[in-house]
Amino acid sequence: MSTAPETAPVPASEEAQDEVIALCAELIRFDTSNPTSDERASAEWVVARLAEAGIDSELIESAPGRASVIARIAGRDAGRGALLVHGHLDVVPADASEWQVPPFSGEIRDGYLWGRGAIDMKDTVAVMLAAARHFARTGTKPSRDLVLAFLADEEAGGKFGAHWLVEHRPELFAGVTEAIGEGGGFSFAIDDTRRLYPIENAQRGMAWMELTATGRAGHGSSPNDENAVTDLAESLTRIGRETFPIRLIEPVRALLEEAARLYGVEFDEDDIDGSLARLGPVADFMQVVLRNSANPTMFAAGYQTNVIPGKATARVDGRFLPGHEQELIDTIDRLLLPSVGREWVNHDIAMETTFDGPLVDAMCAAVRAEDPDGHPVPYCNPGGTDAKAFTHLGIRCFGFKGLKLPHDLDYGRLFHGVDERVPLEGLRFGVRVMTRLWQSC
Numbered sequence: 001m002s003t004a005p006e007t008a009p010v011p012a013s014e015e016a017q018d019e020v021i022a023l024c025a026e027l028i029r030f031d032t033s034n035p036t037s038d039e040r041a042s043a044e045w046v047v048a049r050l051a052e053a054g055i056d057s058e059l060i061e062s063a064p065g066r067a068s069v070i071a072r073i074a075g076r077d078a079g080r081g082a083l084l085v086h087g088h089l090d091v092v093p094a095d096a097s098e099w100q101v102p103p104f105s106g107e108i109r110d111g112y113l114w115g116r117g118a119i120d121m122k123d124t125v126a127v128m129l130a131a132a133r134h135f136a137r138t139g140t141k142p143s144r145d146l147v148l149a150f151l152a153d154e155e156a157g158g159k160f161g162a163h164w165l166v167e168h169r170p171e172l173f174a175g176v177t178e179a180i181g182e183g184g185g186f187s188f189a190i191d192d193t194r195r196l197y198p199i200e201n202a203q204r205g206m207a208w209m210e211l212t213a214t215g216r217a218g219h220g221s222s223p224n225d226e227n228a229v230t231d232l233a234e235s236l237t238r239i240g241r242e243t244f245p246i247r248l249i250e251p252v253r254a255l256l257e258e259a260a261r262l263y264g265v266e267f268d269e270d271d272i273d274g275s276l277a278r279l280g281p282v283a284d285f286m287q288v289v290l291r292n293s294a295n296p297t298m299f300a301a302g303y304q305t306n307v308i309p310g311k312a313t314a315r316v317d318g319r320f321l322p323g324h325e326q327e328l329i330d331t332i333d334r335l336l337l338p339s340v341g342r343e344w345v346n347h348d349i350a351m352e353t354t355f356d357g358p359l360v361d362a363m364c365a366a367v368r369a370e371d372p373d374g375h376p377v378p379y380c381n382p383g384g385t386d387a388k389a390f391t392h393l394g395i396r397c398f399g400f401k402g403l404k405l406p407h408d409l410d411y412g413r414l415f416h417g418v419d420e421r422v423p424l425e426g427l428r429f430g431v432r433v434m435t436r437l438w439q440s441c
């Protein structure tokens with residue numbers, strides 16, 4: 001029910017589609033590795049690129065060097081809730097010795113722009129900048145107010161970025177009702193010609209925990225039935241070998257059903273294994289969001305072979321689907337021996353919003369307009385993003401970047417991976433999609 005006047009969208013200019021590539025390359029050349037570097041220089045550069053087009057912005061430092069940038073762009077209908085578009089400026093570190101190109105060079109080769117952050121997520125940051133500059137240059141107004149956020153510290157949980165801003169500067173997001181960020185809106189090949197575009201409307205929650213076993217210290221040669229190392233190891237083994245039951249949450253079910261429809265095969269919820277077997281690579285892609293998970297990742301105990309320590313500690317990376325947090329906690333508690341306690345290292349919410357409304361319609365329409373063989377579907381992100389912070393402000397959060405990928409590219413492996421790269425055509429596609437979306441949402 002958009003109240004914005006119906007006008008034909010102004011398409012992204014060739015200039016905007018060309019400059020997104022240069023903008024992304026320049027962004028990659030800022031080493032914003034988290035935790036070893038900072039975002040200040042890249043944030044100042046973002047401010048300057050916006051200012052060139054006449055867009056005011058504010059640079060905010062949460063701590064020395066930890067800088068984010070916020071800009072507000074007035075839309076045609078100020079009476080509607082604003083849309084937050086967020087991207088992060090930091091990246092995970094890269095070991096140059098493993099790469100075919102220096103990871104902070106922003107080199108173009110074989111139709112790709114290479115470098116750390118090329119898909120996570122300086123690509124989308126460049127798309128945001130190119131689209132905003134295009135709107136300013138052409139006097140095009142978005143359908144409603146936009147808040148653009150270029151954020152610090154996402155890769156370490158957003159303590160100095162999204163979470164800090166939500167806590168200390170919530171007025172920056174006044175009037176924002178919905179948000180789009182990373183985590184969805186990329187293409188996933190169904191076959192040679194057709195693609196899914198998973199649009200994130202859910203995220204699993206995080207339950208990172210430290211386990212501590214308390215036992216009876218003693219000599220390594222003596223009998224001991226309260227050995228902390230033994231108890232912790234047994235508890236960890238139980239957790240690591242636990243098969244969590246499949247829980248089909250709505251976005252996952254919807255994606256699998258759409259994939260089955262496109263493949264022309266049956267999807268039967270009472271025969272999940274058989275149904276997944278018919279869905280090939282889509283089933284592999286979705287394995288991680290079919291259920292809760294908990295993986296032991298760290299273990300520490302003892303200081304000498306002949307001394308039984310009184311204590312042993314371990315870490316477990318737990319993740320839960322929306323609506324299934326208590327089930328994960330209950331399962332862990334059932335698997336722990338009585339001598340083992342747990343406490344949270346990082347505990348954050350799962351999220352889910354419905355896949356409906358004008359913004360969802362506009363995202364789907366923008367994809368279909370630019371890729372007639374594209375099929376937008378709901379999606380649950382297995383991990384977490386800055387969206388978790390914005391949910392605390394009552395904002396409906398989605399993951400949508402608008403990235404069309406060649407079918408021979410293993411997108412998932414590039415995330416935080418070696419030889420991260422983005423297709424140049426994908427960047428251009430992103431600007432076209434975003435330009436449509438901002439005028440129609």
Ligand SMILES: [Zn+2]
Pocket residue numbers: 088120121154182
């Ligand atoms: Zn990211």
